[in-house]
Amino acid sequence: MPLKAVILIGGPQKGTRFRPLSFEVPKPLFPVAGVPMVQHHIEACAKVPGMKEILLMGFYQPHEALSRFLVSAQQEFKIPIRYLQEYAALGTGGGIYHFRDQILSGGAEAFFVLNADVCSEFPLQEMLEFRQQHGDVHSFVILGTTANRTQALNYGCIVANADTQEVQHYVEKPSTFVSEIINCGIYLFTPAIFQHIGEVFQRNQQELVLCPYLGEESSNGWQRAEVIRLEQDVFTALAGSGKLYVYKTDGFWSQIKSAGSAIYASRLYLNQYSKSHPERLAQNKPGGPIIRGNVYIHPTASIDSTAVLGPNVSIGEGVTVGAGVRVRESIVLHGASLHDHTCVLNTIVGWDSTIGRWARVEGTPSDPNPNDPYAKIDSETLFRDGRLTPSITILGMSQLPPSYCSPASGADSPLVNPLVLSPQAAASLSLLKSLFSTPSSFLTRS
Numbered sequence: 001m002p003l004k005a006v007i008l009i010g011g012p013q014k015g016t017r018f019r020p021l022s023f024e025v026p027k028p029l030f031p032v033a034g035v036p037m038v039q040h041h042i043e044a045c046a047k048v049p050g051m052k053e054i055l056l057m058g059f060y061q062p063h064e065a066l067s068r069f070l071v072s073a074q075q076e077f078k079i080p081i082r083y084l085q086e087y088a089a090l091g092t093g094g095g096i097y098h099f100r101d102q103i104l105s106g107g108a109e110a111f112f113v114l115n116a117d118v119c120s121e122f123p124l125q126e127m128l129e130f131r132q133q134h135g136d137v138h139s140f141v142i143l144g145t146t147a148n149r150t151q152a153l154n155y156g157c158i159v160a161n162a163d164t165q166e167v168q169h170y171v172e173k174p175s176t177f178v179s180e181i182i183n184c185g186i187y188l189f190t191p192a193i194f195q196h197i198g199e200v201f202q203r204n205q206q207e208l209v210l211c212p213y214l215g216e217e218s219s220n221g222w223q224r225a226e227v228i229r230l231e232q233d234v235f236t237a238l239a240g241s242g243k244l245y246v247y248k249t250d251g252f253w254s255q256i257k258s259a260g261s262a263i264y265a266s267r268l269y270l271n272q273y274s275k276s277h278p279e280r281l282a283q284n285k286p287g288g289p290i291i292r293g294n295v296y297i298h299p300t301a302s303i304d305s306t307a308v309l310g311p312n313v314s315i316g317e318g319v320t321v322g323a324g325v326r327v328r329e330s331i332v333l334h335g336a337s338l339h340d341h342t343c344v345l346n347t348i349v350g351w352d353s354t355i356g357r358w359a360r361v362e363g364t365p366s367d368p369n370p371n372d373p374y375a376k377i378d379s380e381t382l383f384r385d386g387r388l389t390p391s392i393t394i395l396g397m398s399q400l401p402p403s404y405c406s407p408a409s410g411a412d413s414p415l416v417n418p419l420v421l422s423p424q425a426a427a428s429l430s431l432l433k434s435l436f437s438t439p440s441s442f443l444t445r446s
């Protein structure tokens with residue numbers, strides 16, 4: 001069966017809880033377990049038999065980093081991968097409706113939609129099989145998992161028939177308890193979904209005709225009608241109609257909203273590597289550093305043989321790790337340098353940062369409650385009850401990466417456009433530059 005996949009990558013106004021890291025690279029390209037966050041999605045989609053094309057959909061201006069990533073992913077996974085840019089944030093349903101012809105081109109009979117900001121085992125094949133067994137061929141499937149009663153309120157909540165798994169009731173982020181089964185942000189649709197999204201679009205348009213002032217916020221009323229949320233506008237209406245089913249997974253799953261959740265997601269993916277990519281996990285070797293648990297080291301990194309790394313450590317491209325260094329539960333991003341005897345725990349060390357000799361950089365883990373099997377990571381608030389929520393430590397980068405500072409090169413790629421920064425974005429980037437150049441020189445003690 002010809003299949004497609006759409007990965008919703010959002011845009012620059014999204015991912016605010018991921019700052020300052022999302023200022024430097026778009027959040028979907030942030031490395032998790034050594035590879036860009038969305039590469040895990042792409043890899044899972046590329047494995048599904050019949051997959052014809054993978055579409056990344058968002059409202060980022062195309063730029064060099066994204067374009068380079070797409071070219072290398074196409075080569076690695078041997079499947080067409082394109083970026084479709086929304087002219088504005090159209091919501092989780094508006095973008096796929098706007099680009100429906102592109103999604104269905106080539107005769108796709110079904111397609112997956114995946115939120116970029118989740119990490120998962122991505123049981124896509126299982127979702128296909130589940131649909132064969134439980135629904136009719138035109139039914140839609142949501143991937144669901146179990147959360148605890150309190151945390152479920154932060155997600156889309158699903159009430160399903162216990163025998164058939166048909167969704168009877170769907171409420172997006174309810175204010176009181178509805179169900180422990182939550183929406184994982186991974187869906188299997190057939191082309192028939194566009195009729196349902198189309199109905200919402202028509203309704204939005206009619207509302208605009210009746211109440212034209214509704215369109216005043218946006219420069220254009222059409223745009224407002226095109227903003228559609230899959231969850232509130234479509235799933236809520238589909239629940240109870242016999243067309244929407246939930247496939248529950250016990251496999252690992254987490255949102256990646258805050259930078260702290262990137263360390264947790266890295267741990268989940270590194271665990272998975274022992275089965276899926278053992279070659280990506282560092283081994284203890286004579287003359288090499290001491291490895292504890294799951295560790296990813298980029299082949300270009302230079303690690304002193306007396307360093308001790310792990311568990312859950314990802315070391316990026318060109319990183320230098322000196323003698324006697326200890327790193328645990330951390331992500332060290334490309335170009336960073338950890339001088340001799342530094343200790344780095346529960347931290348993200350930003351691109352090109354330098355940590356001076358004997359420095360200790362330590363954050364507080366923001367893991368889910370280990371005593372609750374259904375606990376999810378809490379990434380909602382920086383402050384709770386007026387107090388700063390303890391979290392991982394983040395060192396920003398010491399200078400802006402070339403891909404963000406200079407106009408794009410490589411005119412042969414169709415995606416490459418000169419980067420256009422709005423005045424606000426340019427101002428915040430220069431503010432960041434000044435803020436983050438100071439701490440990393442502070443940390444250098446040679």
Ligand SMILES: Nc1nc2c(ncn2[C@@H]2O[C@H](COP(=O)(O)OP(=O)(O)O[C@H]3O[C@H](CO)[C@@H](O)[C@H](O)[C@@H]3O)[C@@H](O)[C@H]2O)c(=O)[nH]1
Nearest residue numbers: 008009010057058089090091115116117155156183184185
């Ligand atoms: N292309 C595009 N992508 C978007 C847009 N708005 C959001 N996204 C992408 O869609 C995903 C969901 O984003 P949010 O709107 O922030 O929703 P959420 O709070 O993460 O909740 C969603 O995901 C949960 C699971 O992680 C679900 O439980 C919940 O029901 C909902 O689907 C993210 O990957 C985000 O980048 C948009 O206008 N356009």
